[in-house]
Amino acid sequence: MLVKQTKFWKFFSSVKLVIWLLAIIAALSLIGTFIPQNEEPNVYIDKFGHAGYQFLLTTGLSAIYSAWWFIFFLILLSLNLVVCLLNRLIFKVRFLGTFISHFSILIILLGALIGMAFGQKGMIKINKGEVASSFLGRNEKQVNLGFSIRLDEFIYNENIDPKEKLLVYPVQKGGVCALEAIAQIPTEISAESKIADTGYKVRILRYLPDFVMDTSTKSAASRSAEPNNPAIEIELQDKSGKLATFWVFAHFPDMHQKAGTDFKFIYKWVGRQPKDFISKVAILKDAKEVMSRDIRVNKPLSFGGYTFFQYSYDQDQLGWSGLQVSKDPGVPVVYSGFILLITGLIVIFYVNPLLQRS
Amino acid sequence: MLSIYLNLSFGAYFLAMALYAVSMFFTNKALPFLARFFTACGILGLSLYIGMRWHIAARPPFSNMFESLVTFAWAIALVSIYIDLKYRIKSISAFVSLMSLLALGYASLLDKEISPLLPALKSNWLTIHVLTCFIGYAALTVAFVSSSVLLLRKKEEKNLDTISYKMIAFGFLFLTLGIISGAVWANSAWGTYWSWDPKETWSLITWFIYAIYLHTRFTKGWRGRKAAWLSVTGFLAMLFTYFGVNYLLSGLHSYG
Numbered sequence: 240m241l242v243k244q245t246k247f248w249k250f251f252s253s254v255k256l257v258i259w260l261l262a263i264i265a266a267l268s269l270i271g272t273f274i275p276q277n278e279e280p281n282v283y284i285d286k287f288g289h290a291g292y293q294f295l296l297t298t299g300l301s302a303i304y305s306a307w308w309f310i311f312f313l314i315l316l317s318l319n320l321v322v323c324l325l326n327r328l329i330f331k332v333r334f335l336g337t338f339i340s341h342f343s344i345l346i347i348l349l350g351a352l353i354g355m356a357f358g359q360k361g362m363i364k365i366n367k368g369e370v371a372s373s374f375l376g377r378n379e380k381q382v383n384l385g386f387s388i389r390l391d392e393f394i395y396n397e398n399i400d401p402k403e404k405l406l407v408y409p410v411q412k413g414g415v416c417a418l419e420a421i422a423q424i425p426t427e428i429s430a431e432s433k434i435a436d437t438g439y440k441v442r443i444l445r446y447l448p449d450f451v452m453d454t455s456t457k458s459a460a461s462r463s464a465e466p467n468n469p470a471i472e473i474e475l476q477d478k479s480g481k482l483a484t485f486w487v488f489a490h491f492p493d494m495h496q497k498a499g500t501d502f503k504f505i506y507k508w509v510g511r512q513p514k515d516f517i518s519k520v521a522i523l524k525d526a527k528e529v530m531s532r533d534i535r536v537n538k539p540l541s542f543g544g545y546t547f548f549q550y551s552y553d554q555d556q557l558g559w560s561g562l563q564v565s566k567d568p569g570v571p572v573v574y575s576g577f578i579l580l581i582t583g584l585i586v587i588f589y590v591n592p593l594l595q596r597s
Numbered sequence: 598m599l600s601i602y603l604n605l606s607f608g609a610y611f612l613a614m615a616l617y618a619v620s621m622f623f624t625n626k627a628l629p630f631l632a633r634f635f636t637a638c639g640i641l642g643l644s645l646y647i648g649m650r651w652h653i654a655a656r657p658p659f660s661n662m663f664e665s666l667v668t669f670a671w672a673i674a675l676v677s678i679y680i681d682l683k684y685r686i687k688s689i690s691a692f693v694s695l696m697s698l699l700a701l702g703y704a705s706l707l708d709k710e711i712s713p714l715l716p717a718l719k720s721n722w723l724t725i726h727v728l729t730c731f732i733g734y735a736a737l738t739v740a741f742v743s744s745s746v747l748l749l750r751k752k753e754e755k756n757l758d759t760i761s762y763k764m765i766a767f768g769f770l771f772l773t774l775g776i777i778s779g780a781v782w783a784n785s786a787w788g789t790y791w792s793w794d795p796k797e798t799w800s801l802i803t804w805f806i807y808a809i810y811l812h813t814r815f816t817k818g819w820r821g822r823k824a825a826w827l828s829v830t831g832f833l834a835m836l837f838t839y840f841g842v843n844y845l846l847s848g849l850h851s852y853g
Contacts, residue, residue, distance in 0.1 A: 254812060254816040254817070257812055258809050258812055258813060261805045261808055261809050261812075262805070262809060264805065265801075265802045265805040265806065268793075268798050268801060268802055269798075269799075269802055271793065271798060272795040272798050272799060272842075272846055273846070276793065304793045351791075360788070360789070398712075398713040512712065512713060512715060513715060513716055514713065514716065515716055516716055535716065536716040536717050536719070536786060537716070537717070537719055537720040537785065537786045539785065539786075539788065546788055548786070548787055548788045549716075550787070563787065563788050564788075565788035565789070567788075570784065570790065573780075573790060574781070577777045577780070577781070580773060580777070581770075581773060581774065581777065584769070584770045584773060585770065587766075588766040588767070588769075588770060
């Protein structure tokens with residue numbers, strides 16, 4: 240064989256090369272975990288300054304895993320694998336495990352390549368009641384789905400810690416507040432609760448994690464989903480049925496007393512965690528509804544070769560839902576590589592020793 | 598009420614460690630037998646704890662740092678009792694018990710409160726992913742202990758090298774299963790099986806280091822000290838994958 244005597248072949252046959260390539264790829268990957276990857280320019284400018292950003296951009300350090308030099312080492316690793324596989328193409332049982340496990344890595348890389356060449360990935364932001372039929376895919380290209388998807392409803396549920404309560408203290412004449420709370424009201428948005436036997440009733444209307452007063456519309460809104468200023472809006476009904484609504488703030492316990500002087504309300508905020516993100520969607524093809532389903536985290540919807548994943552949502556008004564759309568024909572290839580890899584390792588570590596013993 | 602099982606297991610692991618340590622200096626058959634008995638008690642206690650927590654929470658108890666540490670301590674003890682029965686090296690058993698003890702001790706400093714599952718974790722893959730990862734971590738921890746003992750001793754012992762290799766082979770298989778189950782899960786939750794998230798990247802770095810260990814062993818015949826140093830390096834990368842990524846880096850995998 241002539242090819243096997245070339246310098247090229249000999250270089251890629253060496254096991255020393257594998258070890259160096261594994262070490263180099265590991266080291267480069269490591270750098271990528273300490274430098275933010277594929278972020279907006281201002282993230283880098285804030286952290287490293289303009290010169291630093293330029294440096295990261297030209298060297299490719301701000302997008303290591305797609306930088307030419309990173310891909311270069313992956314190609315070297317693949318060539319190394321191919322040459323070593325061809326060199327050891329001996330059909331003996333004791334080489335089977337080694338062959339399968341190394342071949343599987345090539346299959347996984349091939350699957351990744353198929354995904355890069357023929358796959359699509361992008362985001363769809365749909366407003367409630369509206370329809371989307373295309374999305375911005377790779378390289379900022381508009382991709383037509385060939386059908387439409389409509390968002391009928393977006394639901395966000397939170398888990399409220401059972402210890403979270405609205406405490407009610409009676410205020411005596413002269414403005415002296417009692418030390419004991421006379422009622423502990425759960426803070427789920429719900430029906431009315433009585434304040435002990437005072438004849439008053441309260442109802443929780445709304446919860447905002449980061450209360451802010453929008454000065455232009457004079458309405459309350461949440462600046463973010465972070466609990467920076469948790470507040471609940473309550474409706475207080477007195478004995479005669481007169482209603483008053485006001486906000487109670489977890490971090491500013493003295494800020495609400497406009498509405499009632501008979502009680503002091505303390506909002507004991509403990510912490511809330513997301514429970515469900517549900518996008519109720521319908522699939523429309525040729526103006527006909529063909530499917531109606533819920534998309535949740537871990538429960539994507541697949542249709543027409545595309546898969547839709549719950550990804551983001553409107554944190555202020557719950558008015559829109561962000562869905563990740565993906566089409567990756569490489570996935571079955573990658574998964575068969577996974578199965579081969581596991582099989583190969585089991586053969587190397589556990590089947591071969593058994594065969595050798597017997 | 599539940600934490601009594603945790604405390605009993607902690608006590609059992611401590612006694613096991615002390616008995617193994619004492620038995621290093623006295624040849625007495627009863628000591629290692631008692632140590633093994635206490636390790637078994639510790640495993641039983643943690644199994645009960647995990648089972649009851651699973652029942653009370655009505656979900657798999659593998660969702661945060663505390664729960665993963667308990668699983669880790671449980672898996673280490675499980676691997677350790679196998680190694681002890683097979684090789685009966687008291688110093689290894691003593692140090693492995695210490696590792697279990699450290700994991701449980703660290704867990705006891707964290708919040709034990711049962712909190713509901715985040716939407717991202719509500720999946721059947723949770724149990725598979727966490728168990729494969731932590732069984733792998735446990736085996737790699739035992740390999741680390743055995744390699745360290747090898748490095749600390751003046752005379753190279755073949756047994757210690759064999760234990761390291763066997764545990765790395767087993768741990769590497771389970772680390773592979775852990776990474777693959779994570780990839781498949783990520784694909785069903787986010788639509789990408791690999792996104793170079795710090796946790797993913799560090800698990801790959803760890804995998805590469807152990808791959809280097811296996812290649813140098815099979816093709817260059819690295820044994821003893823050289824191999825032991827690679828085993829220690831791999832373990833440090835594993836620790837960073839487990840703790841470092843969560844505390845120092847940010848990413849998708851912020852649960853534990």
